[in-house]
Amino acid sequence: xxxxxxxxxxxxxxKIVEHMKTTDEWVFADGALPKKVKLLMAMAFDAAxxxxxxxxxxxxxxxxEGATKDExxxxxxxxxxxxxxGSIYIGSQGLKELFP
Numbered sequence: 160x161x162x163x164x165x166x167x168x169x170x171x172x173x174k175i176v177e178h179m180k181t182t183d184e185w186v187f188a189d190g191a192l193p194k195k196v197k198l199l200m201a202m203a204f205d206a207a208x209x210x211x212x213x214x215x216x217x218x219x220x221x222x223x224e225g226a227t228k229d230e231x232x233x234x235x236x237x238x239x240x241x242x243x244x245g246s247i248y249i250g251s252q253g254l255k256e257l258f259p
Contacts, residue, residue, distance in 0.1 A: 195224035214253025
């Protein structure tokens with residue numbers, strides 16, 4: 160499993176990392192949209208932004224919340240339509256360990 164991308168930030172500024180965790184818990188809590196949907200949205204944003212590790216981590220979290228392979232695929236389709244084929248390449252790289 161890859162290193163946590165925030166390990167270094169935690170060493171130099173643990174307060175900002177704690178703030179980020181608190182914000183993450185608040186944003187992704189069930190509300191008008193279920194947590195699973197929010198995680199799929201975030202995964203699509205990361206695919207569009209080129210964040211392979213983010214795609215992987217958010218997909219893992221979404222799966223824990225009950226997301227299916229089909230739901231993950233559909234979220235990536237939205238990223239593709241909105242931002243282009245690069246999001247499919249990034250999504251594919253991010254998901255290769257989850258769907259070998």
